[in-house]
Amino acid sequence: MAKDNKKMVDAITSMDEDFAKWYTDICKKAELVEYTSVKGCMVIRPYGYAIWENIQRILDGMFKATGHENVCMPMFIPESLLQKEKDHVEGFAPEVAWVTHGGNEKLEDRLCVRPTSETLFCEHYSNIVHSYRDLPKLYNQWVSVVRWEKTTRPFLRSREFLWQEGHTIHATAEEAIEETERMLNVYATFCEECLAMPVIKGKKTESDKFAGAVSTYAIEALMHDGQALQAGTSHYFGDGFAKAFDIMYTDKDNKKVYPHQTSWGVTTRLIGAVIMTHGDNNGLVLPPAVAPIQTVIIPVQQHKEGVLEKANEIKERLVKAGVRVKLDDSDNTPGWKFAEYEMKGVPVRIEIGPKDIEQNQCVIVTRHNREKFFVSLDNLEKEVDEKLTAVRDGLYANALANREKRTYSCKTMDEITEALEKNGNGFVKAMWCGDEACEDKVKEVTGVGSRCIPFDQEQISDVCVCCGKPAKQMVYWGRAY
């Protein structure tokens, strides 16, 4: 048993030794993805895709509860359409895939595979929005998009990735801004409650906003290694796209005016965030809300009379209680199974053998801290439910502790360099004058870029960390994925 266990665990690189290798090892060994001959594109395998399905199901419910409807736009954008909004095309054109031929025929207007769908939504709005009665339109779509990245990593950066893109159009700027904030809050709630991942909510600096946006809001999370990860974005467009695409509506006073737009998205990157926030040297650790298997039952001495019967009975009880449960009655040893489901990050493990049955109990082990509990079968459903909650809470607490440990308040550039050298990567909280030159210089000198201007401001000092002039706001800085 110990030997098998060791063999499985040996197969992953330690995260302290090589975090990047540890990450890709988990992606492969937990059977989340597999590489393909299409450079920068991957197969999302059943176990990885099931995580995405859970993310989709929960978020889709939250989108619908806030009044959004799903639609589906074409995957192609004619070059002429992409070019209508100047900033947008500049931002995206260099990194799109171009379709030049349909069958054997050369296309007159090249088509790009959507890198994002603002232009398609705008064209659609111009067809269907005419009066204030037609507003707002609150749309979303679950699709994949393509960006021709040079360096790729599973989930974090790939040429094709899955995402949802919300697109809305409103009568007023106020309504659109409110929507932008609402959806950022939906993302934050989802990340904190369902992914057990604390996030910082804030605004991107001018240099970092989405191509074509007036302002971009983001949620930023800190990974186990102290690098930041942008987990979701929400953009306010003002009426810039409406003007570029000639979208106008007749308001209540019978005047023709421009509507205001937003878009917002999260991607399969969230799976990468979950891996790097909660994973450990035994493999993946999944928050229960998105775990394909929430509880695995592993029979001990399963060939003894009554063991499999009891294991099945337990399984049926948990299924009935709404738990995603798996009973592994395969021929592998219990030790092999322990290691396998630890690798796969199953939050709760139940062990049951002849001795347990005799005592009307089972053993419950929580994945994130490997704590062991002897539990009466009489209270099984309640105990499992409590343990699943405990895993979520424990994961959140650990992630928050890591972020707090790795957040450094700095008043000078030297303090930044020192903090990072001494404590390793993390979030740096420091004041900024608002000048792009200072933003660039901080990055150049210390290596950390601006992550966001957080909604929750603190007064670390009165002056800019870089130039010493009066500071406008506090910024979170960090190295990012």
Added chain:
Amino acid sequence: MAKDNKKMVDAITSMDEDFAKWYTDICKKAELVEYTSVKGCMVIRPYGYAIWENIQRILDGMFKATGHENVCMPMFIPESLLQKEKDHVEGFAPEVAWVTHGGNEKLEDRLCVRPTSETLFCEHYSNIVHSYRDLPKLYNQWVSVVRWEKTTRPFLRSREFLWQEGHTIHATAEEAIEETERMLNVYATFCEECLAMPVIKGKKTESDKFAGAVSTYAIEALMHDGQALQAGTSHYFGDGFAKAFDIMYTDKDNKKVYPHQTSWGVTTRLIGAVIMTHGDNNGLVLPPAVAPIQTVIIPVQQHKEGVLEKANEIKERLVKAGVRVKLDDSDNTPGWKFAEYEMKGVPVRIEIGPKDIEQNQCVIVTRHNREKFFVSLDNLEKEVDEKLTAVRDGLYANALANREKRTYSCKTMDEITEALEKNGNGFVKAMWCGDEACEDKVKEVTGVGSRCIPFDQEQISDVCVCCGKPAKQMVYWGRAY
């Protein structure tokens, strides 16, 4: 009221006048789709997409109940990979979209946007299937695919369409054939029970099978105008793809052997099938299982005291009973609303006004036959449930009656021509010797092609309808979408 009503209805072309125009009118007026500047691609609008979401949810449950797991393959296939299976590439290469540039860089190996994903699944199998222990793999994915069609029509034929593609790999031919049949039966059950659309199950002739398949099974439905529509296909590949992609596994006797494969799919075409099977001159008629709104509540004299309160109370009761219900309390007239939700094909309408409330009743109207029922509010949930079942059963019975009326048993080519001329398009049942020349000639002379060789055979005659030689089997023939 009558005027509003008339106005809405006038907007659709009558199906007897111009069936094709009636069809596209419904697609637009029921707000299922909207055209785009991307030729042959469409926007699926919220109401249309919600139908697809219901189809997805039900089918996905049926796939998972039969042991299948969802995955996600890349949307691109390198040209070199597509070319590995000879028949397959011949069938698909002429109609794919080619990506030749990523950003500003020209690709060495062109990529096609997947027209179907056998080649990607095969590449993946070759990476993960090594031993009999790895088999079977039962996969499915919900994605969109692209085929560069010349003439396109919403849902029926478009350059990009949404679908699911199941892909499975098995140790033996028997298992794979069993899977092919199992999934055809899943499709048939879904179409008959959930879409209220009777289908013929059968095998495609050699000339009509999928590029690369040993045999293709299909379900064929008959539309209201007597044209046939292929509603789903299931393919048995034998070991042809395995040989082309060098997929081998070690069997229990430690020998290296080739596995056997299948694939199967249905598309957004099913929405077109629903429109053309059940729709009428007042618009769409939706089977309850996939209707985004199963019941609409329309208050009458809604400004009178208590009407909206009662309407809301009814709504809450139905929500609780699991009905997808909408209360339309907008300022439009009841007449306008009646026409609107008839156009949108909502299966059951509830009208409630002051007089109904006084008598503790409401009016229920079933969309497909416009029958009117006065129903006590005490039995509301039960009555609505029964009416929804009645709509499904009524739709199925009507569709079946239309198919039976339009199915002609013919012994000679002249009989075929005569039947079609006299009764209009429909299914022709006629015997066939199995010779492709006869198949072609039937089509050339009578205009109807082979749809399938049905599993349920009848002996219409002893000889081929075309050449008079001994017949091998009965074939369904018809004009097809």
